[in-house]
Amino acid sequence: MNLDSLPDLRADALARIAGAQDLDALKAVDVAVLGRKAPITALNQGLGRLEPDARKAAGALLNETRGALTQALADRREVLAAEEHRQRLEAERLDLGETIGSSLPGHAHLISQTTEALEDIFLGMGFQVFHGPEVETDWYNFEALNFPPAHPARTMHDTFHLNLGEAESVLLRTHTSPMQIRVMQSMKPPIYAVMPGRCYRRDTPDARHLPTFHQIEALVIDRGISLGHLAGTIEAFTTAYFGRPIEARLRPGYFPFTEPSAEFEISCPFCPKPGAGCRVCSQSGWIELGGCGMVHPNVLRAGGIDPEEWTGFAWGFGIDRLAMNRHDIDDLRHFLDNDIRLLRQF
């Protein structure tokens, strides 16, 4: 056996390895230079015929050569793999500005978003949320709320009545306050509740009024509840909602279902500096929010609650108007157009 051809074989093999232009070609070269039928493999098989000493030396030489070729193959494989990867990446080039079409989530209506945000604040304050019917009886909408029949205060609510054959006893609720009675009927005090919902009044539509609008009502009935708690709660939730300290201002007002009653205003949360005045608050530093007061004893009685044992406060205000102010909406009528150019802004 003669190893004289080994250097040539080695040089030839290295040249073939170096000449392989892709991984498939390299695999063929691998088989050709180190496979079963490769000349070097044939030389290996001849080792058995050598003397032990010569076999050892030749074996070492062959092993060294195989090792070198294996290494060369591995190196070449790495180079080619890298190149192949580079070419694949190049072939897959994509400009991410070139994408066509997109799938964006839809948007909850601004009234929903505002309602949920308010609900969440009250949930955090230990309140529960109640929803109720938009069609009400005269009893729930007026009488139980201490509006006797033909009471002049009824004219403050221009009411839509339903034509059901009976004389004006069923109507579209003019406020969320009937929910006060429904909540009182559904549970015993203590009651900490908010009740959002859609209401209706025969108002001529304009930028700031719609015959269909949304209110959120609050009702708290517990032992020792006072007007001071009412003012404190208004300040707490508006501060949470606007994310800056808010002061509430109560002005004596009149609602048949609360006494004492008040209109409440909050310090304008949109002024660049507190009290500075801005467009939203017409430079006054204050924003009118809604009506509030201590639940009238007659209303507690209508709800089956003893006014000597329990006292409570309630308020209601317009969700639409709040959203309008907060998001600088110029016309409430947008809310029912459902123009996606508006819906998708929020």
Add this chain to the structure above:
Amino acid sequence: MKVPLSWLREFVSIPAAIDRRQLTDLFNNLGLVVEGVEQIGHTYEGIVTAKVLSFDRVPKSDHLMLVQVDVGDGTPLAIICGASNYAPGDVVPLATIGTTMVDGRKIERRPVLGIKSNGMLCSARELELSDDHSGIMILSPETALGVSLRQALSIESPDLVFDLAVEANRPDAMSIRGVARDLAAQIGVSLIVAPSLAGVTDRPPAAPVRVSVEAADLCPRFIGAVLRGVTICPSPPWIAGRLTLAGMRPINNVVDVSNYVMLELGHPNHAYDLKQVGGGRIGTRWAKPGETLETLDGVTRTLAGDSATHRDGVIVDGADVAIGLAGIMGGASSEITDDTTEVLLEAAHWWPMALARTTKRMSIRTEASARFEKGCDPDTLPHAVARFVELLRLTCPDLSVESYEDVRVSPAAPTEIRLRTARVNLVLGTTPELIDDVRIAALLTPIGFSCRPVSAGVTAVTVPTFRPDVTEEINVIEEVGRHFGYRNIPRRVPLSPLVGQLSPLQRDRRSLRRLLTSRECDEAWTATLLAPADLSRAGQPVEAVALSNPMVAEESVLRTTLLPGLLRALAYNASHRNPAIRLFEIGHVFSHPRPGEVVPYERERVAVALAGNGDDATSARALFDAIVAQLGTKPRTLTLEATIDLPGLHATRSARIITTGTNVSIGSIGEVDPRVAEACGIPPGRRVAWLEFDLENLCGLARQPSTMKPFTKFPSTDVDLAFVTPDGVAALALENALRRAGGQLLDSISLFDVFRSPALGAGMRSLAYRFRFSAIDRTLTDAEVTKARQVCIDAAAKLGATLRA
């Protein structure tokens, strides 16, 4: 209620330090919300009184006069003037050199046709005192010379007019004096008292007044007074001026005084021409059926006189002829005219409820009726008559009160209310340190409530007659709070002992909203009120609940489904070049009351209208699956039942959503009928997929148990089978049959291909399903899989679906 500050000052001495802004705050804090403040009039700086001495035509001018006037120092001043309505001796207003006129013009000494003018004589219009521009304003001949015009006319100028919103429970604040009372209490000064009754109420009742006893439920007090020596003329400028500021038009001295007294004291009255009042007597009764009356506004009204339904109250004369609508408006026949020399003054009190029905029925509202409906003070009546006489004497110096008669049903005892100090503090949230018995009396007494201590912590409060709204303890507590000041009440946040959390339905509603927005749907809030035509256009029956008093026909019925609203919103957006959108809505729908119910049947629905590119009924189905999965509804609780009769929906691409087994319909799914879509303004060719659920029913369905269901560790095997299925066999029915056949070993089944071709035969389609089989405790053998496959094939065959070769 318009309140001129100058008028208010007659009853309350307002410290000079209180400016316009502070007054506004004071009113607001009293609940007399200031809706506007108007500054009226001018300072008239530089305008003085002067007497005309003589005048001459200016040479070379056809209208200018050269007037010599005296400003009190005896030196004639030459003035050029364009008017000539004055005579020597007249006192006129003179704008001196340097005066800035109301319109901004400055009076300068400049020569006119070579003559220097030392000022300008003014017309009433130039002074903004009236519209009169016919000539120079002539002042009273007794006016002192050389004094300022403000002083001469006793104009408080500039004046402020506060426009106050007076709430329904504040009848006392419907007058200047009432507002003054509240303000005086708040700033801690006393109210200047009412005019004396001397010489008025002590006249004999020569012209009898009668108040029918039957009408005591109409009129509890009626004062009649006959005034002689009346001359009709214009009111003094200050009376006319104040009425104008308060929003009323001056007419003549009698009518103006009548209005003035009403505004000032809050109790309306009416002056009749005595000569026109038959029999010279006056009284009141309920109207007779069919009786007519021409009121001052020239309208002839037919009166109601049926005691069972409604009766109008009338004033009648001695011949029992109606001459006025009680508490609302006088009659035309006895109106004050320029010839009136004797006045029959009626000052009567009417029950609010007696008037309210008449004003509502006649849709009439006057300054008088507004006050009576809120509730007036019958005790003010004699003062109103006395004030009337006092003011009318200014223009009628010979005025005499010929007779005076006060007919009154016995007045109710004054209301006395037991007020507990502890209750005050409980309701207001104040402490005994802030409000005690003494403080309560100090707050209530200035506004007319008299307080008598009963025991420690209990006060007996007597309600003044001008506060008929105060009937219970809580009303008095409000008055204490109002004058204590809501801003002075310490504020606290109550601590709820409850857990704040949403109900399961509320959580589901929010969860659906999140899911739908994540599926590219935008949320719409559409109108509840529709036109019947909106319903029919959307293919709906027109049997909707209607309003009895709609504002417009377009909004006269309640929606029965969310379909018309969402289609309108899609069409709106399409018309603004955004046709490819998906919308959803969560809202209430209404139908006629169910048997035995009074109110309509009201349900909350969630509906989706998909008009995205490529959307069709399959998109609705995908969303249906997503909703069911999101809520965790138990699988196969719902079935889609193909039906051709869903209003507005595509007859062959829609289904009713029913509960499996019990067949309760809880919604609809599919596509909108293309004809309906086009009628509603959807661009032709665009499909609108539709899905609508009853929210409560959907969320009330059984949920998957929230316990873990084990899954196998062993490999599973997939088998694909395609079945040629007649159209009459619903795919979901086939799928359910296959699922049952697959039994325990079937992990999942999913439809992956559907196709129709002539080769399959008419009315047939191929449905290809992928089955995944596994067992919890082993790897399935080929034999087991083969057997399971065959069971499925057999089950399909029973429904008429054959394995496609």
